[in-house]
Amino acid sequence: MALPDRILTNAELATMVDTSDDWIRQRTGIEQRHIADESETTSVLGTAAARRALASAGIGASDVDLIICATSTPDHTFPATATEIQHALDIHHGVAFDVQAVCSGFVFALATADKFLTSGSHKVALVIGAETFSRLLDWNDRGTCVLFGDGAGAVVLAAEQGTGTIADRGVLHSHIRSEGRYRDKLYVDGGAGSNGKVGHLRMEGREVFKHAVINLADTVEATLAATGLTGADIDWFVPHQANKRIIDATAHKLGVPGSRVVYTVQDHGNTSAASIPLALATAVGDGRIQRGQLVLVEAMGGGFTWGSALIRW
Ligand code: UT7
Secondary structure, rough: OOOOOOOEHHHOOOOOOOOOOHHHHHHHHHOEEEEEOOOHHHHHHHHHHHHHHHHHHOOHHOHHHOOEEOOOOOOOOOOOOOHHHHHOOOOOOOOOEEEEEEHHHHHHHHHHHHHHHHHOOOEEEEEEEEEEHHHHHOOOHHHHHEEEEEEEEEEEEEEOOOOOOOOOOEEEEEEEEHHHHHHHHOOOOOOOOOOOOOOOOEEEEEEEEHHHHHHHHHHHHHHHHHHOOHHHHHEEEEEEEOOOHHHHHHHHHOOHHHHHOOOHHHHHOHHHHHHHHHHHHHHHHHHOOOOEEEEEEEEEEOEEEEEEEEEEE
């Protein structure tokens, strides 16, 4: 994972907009977030996370033939941030592209990479979630600017012959969905194809909250049903980190106790597509997630988009 050095606390935010540490903690669970400086672009953070993931996997950049970067905050409208990362890693073969599904981006990228690997077309994938959401925020809108942060996380997936059962390591099942009817509940009011501006993030928080609780439970149930497992079988639940209350409600529905939920929302805020790989890296780094364990990830974001994946680590 890679996080900017600069930390913005709730107390500091309370000097910028009409909010309080108490309100932010109680409504979201967030205590602080990291904010990128000018030099820390999405590709810079994504490349740093990618290098660490490769080192941790013991795999050289030259073995990677697929790079998928999930982001809604690319360095430039084009080229894809994944190609910027491919260049930074000095990789001259294979393919690199971005996936844009906002906060669900990492789950969509993971599902996409898994399908490339299981089809046999590619062998080693770098899947990255990288964001600089601070650049999209309206710092006068207390309803959104207190929620988001910057960062990047990455994982390496490598194809190997399995048995086709849930004893195999890797992505056992993934389930992704979208429903464009709700595109105006969480969106950015600018874009290259409309007004030519970058724009600011706009959200109807209460509406998103309501749909998140329903959609996340649905997708997680679909993934569990496809594998014949239940919440009781899950070693670690690693949800998108938007709001502690949404995480708690989903874990409760799943029957997963808080001791098996990975929370990073307090330290990172909502880092959109980066939040799940940041949480994975945190829990692998401190020894909680161990090889062979079952890890369930889920996310919901603008579009709406949502999805989940069950992984044997
Ligand atoms: O990652 C993509 C998915 N995104 C999410 O999952 C976010 C989902 N939504 C949420 O997490 C929550 O809806 C929020 C944290 C955004 C808001 O919490 P809420 O409990 O839904 O609050 P609310 O929007 O209903 O606002 C309650 C009150 C309002 O005041 P009144 O109208 O009751 O007087 C707001 O004006 O809280 C006020 N408020 C604030 N007060 C202090 C809104 N933002 C703030 C703030 N500080 N930052």
